[in-house]
Ligand code: PEP
């Protein structure tokens with residue numbers, strides 16, 4: 001099949017639908033060419049070729065270079081330039097571009113095609129010898145670096161020598177003769193380290209460059225990036241070969257990067273940066289801090305006073321055209337060569353969560369997209385960013401910032417300073433909160449950027465690698481804070497005459513660019529406006545109900561504000577850990593006869609009742625599923641000598657007695673041991689106490705006109721007999737309480753179970769005869785289906801993901817093909833014998849967009865997740881329904 005796709009005036013083979021095959025960049029270059037935008041001609045080598053290259057362990061696909069040879073001929077004809085020509089040579093760029101954008105993660109080579117002959121041609125053609133030799137030395141350097149892996153520092157050394165010889169310190173001050181000598185010196189460096197001459201045949205250069213791009217698909221940084229972003233299932237990268245245009249041909253040339261709208265806030269303002277007399281990489285690499293595009297109209301060249309105005313107007317026209325065409329925010333790269341504007345790339349712009357929400361809403365208002373498209377376009381998980389705290393304005397007023405950088409990615413972060421990516425990874429794994437502080441970040445730093453609480457750089461603009469990557473993750477980032485002097489080796493920074501070390505805490509505000517000493521206080525966000533609009537749309541389109549996992553009135557209230565329609569899981573054990581309760585709990589556990597146990601339980605009852613009243617009140621009118629005690633009892637006892645002595649003292653028993661009971665409760669596999677409903681089978685009095693507390697709390701609420709809607713949930717059921725016994729006991733307890741309280745109103749307390757054990761799923765038709773509802777406890781269900789201990793899985797999971805044994809962590813995102821089968825089966829069987837059964841999920845998966853999609857598909861009635869994920873769930877549920 002076809003391996004190479006041409007784009008240019010002659011013909012354009014690809015189009016925007018071919019992202020899988022041509023990569024995002026390749027497909028859009030073809031597309032932009034087709035809609036008449038000024039794109040330098042070139043061609044794209046398919047991702048299939050990269051796949052073949054990897055599979056053949058580094059052998060180029062057969063026939064590829066023949067096809068390339070043919071399109072190079074077409075390109076020569078169209079441009080009127082020839083590879084290696086001594087009059088008007090064709091030069092090309094070679095860039096990567098996968099179906100999913102991976103900014104900065106793979107290789108790029110510019111100025112390819114220059115050799116000892118064509119450099120003279122380029123000098124003659126442009127009348128600019130300095131420029132030609134500068135381009136040539138850049139090629140040798142980049143080529144050596146990327147293709148042959150010659151250390152960049154060897155080239156730097158050679159450059160320093162030349163600069164010294166001519167008594168200059170800036171690259172741009174080296175005279176032409178110096179650059180001619182530099183080319184020679186670079187060739188020597190190349191030869192010394194590769195044992196070969198720098199290749200003079202452009203086709204040979206091209207072949208090796210293509211190969212280098214293929215190879216970079218499997219570089220460490222590219223692999224890390226894909227792991228962090230969860231990118232799987234791609235074939236590889238495409239390779240884009242495009243005729244060069246030069247942004248570094250003088251003061252009437254330049255290069256830039258822009259977003260058609262602000263990617264941080266979403267504001268509908270063209271938003272970009274450019275550098276005069278520079279090549280593309282100079283902007284994104286963050287080496288020089290560029291100028292904002294809004295200042296472009298002021299740009300004047302000696303030979304063209306209105307150049308800035310002209311190019312700016314052209315860019316604005318292109319913005320309109322691109323947004324109308326793609327109906328989304330575009331992230332573009334452009335170059336101006338001697339006053340003429342060229343488009344080098346466009347892609348859907350990465351944006352923060354807040355920006356995604358605002359852009360979606362405004363595009364609906366502008367009638368560019370409809371409501372459903374808007375909903376589909378917001379990554380549900382990114383909504384978290386709108387719920388994060390920001391720095392308290394009052395606190396900020398009192399402090400003055402150390403310096404102000406660029407607001408590269410919003411949020412409020414604080415932490416101790418870490419100076420390398422490795423350090424950031426290590427210290428955050430050890431539990432410290434760190435800020436990664438770098439001059440500029442390079443793609444090698446992705447792991448460190450990911451683990452840090454925030455990122456602070458001293459150079460680079462809003463479109464630098466650090467900024468783009470941070471925004472993609474919703475990670476707080478301040479870039480280009482030029483006032484900061486970083487001493488990486490000494491592990492300290494200097495700013496405003498003060499020094500801060502790895503032990504000091506700084507706070508950074510990614511929404512304003514401000515940097516503060518110490519830890520700033522934060523405030524909760526106000527949710528309204530566009531966020532509320534998106535939630536309203538989501539509620540209109542979703543079928544799934546959304547509940548929350550909460551076990552305190554405060555969490556319940558917050559979840560309700562986020563839109564929860566009830567509690568799907570209230571874990572009662574959390575309520576036993578506070579204050580005096582733990583004592584009563586321990587007394588209950590340590591009791592060795594029923595009487596003592598009941599005495600201790602009696603003490604616990606009022607606590608539980610009060611807790612439930614608080615939660616019922618917060619959830620007034622909404623269902624509250626209370627799960628009975630679940631963890632093994634030994635979890636409530638101390639395991640160290642001192643702790644045991646303390647318990648013994650406060651309960652006035654012998655330490656040896658505590659020790660004996662702890663030893664007795666020890667289990668080799670506690671997660672498979674005496675827990676869940678098994679506790680209530682052995683100690684029915686625990687269930688009786690809890691159900692009594694629930695019922696009394698409901699009655700008390702009703703008397704106060706609070707509409708309590710309790711549901712009793714029995715955990716870890718594996719057989720219908722367990723549930724039959726415990727359901728009967730629960731029902732009897734409810735009746736007893738009603739009678740004792742002489743309450744004649746209706747409580748309608750439902751009694752149901754969790755499906756967490758594969759056997760319960762397999763026999764769901766039986767279990768359903770005793771259950772008013774099922775709630776899938778997919779944490780345990782995953783644990784028991786895979787046989788992976790959920791508490792120890794991190795000992796091997798990273799290897800499993802790394803080696804692609806598993807695509808993702810099954811405890812985060814439901815394993816739809818395995819665990820999902822059990823869920824689907826239980827849904828079907830449960831409904832067979834109990835047409836009225838209510839079905840929900842309360843494992844961690846209930847807040848994961850992909851898992852929510854599955855829950856929608858198998859027909860659950862609701863999902864339940866932690867309060868902060870409720871908005872995510874609302875949106876994900878709508879997306880599943882669209
Ligand atoms: C579950 O197992 O999915 C569940 C929700 O219960 P827990 O996490 O408390 O075991």
Ligand code: MG
Nearest residue numbers: 756777779780
């Ligand atoms: Mg469980």
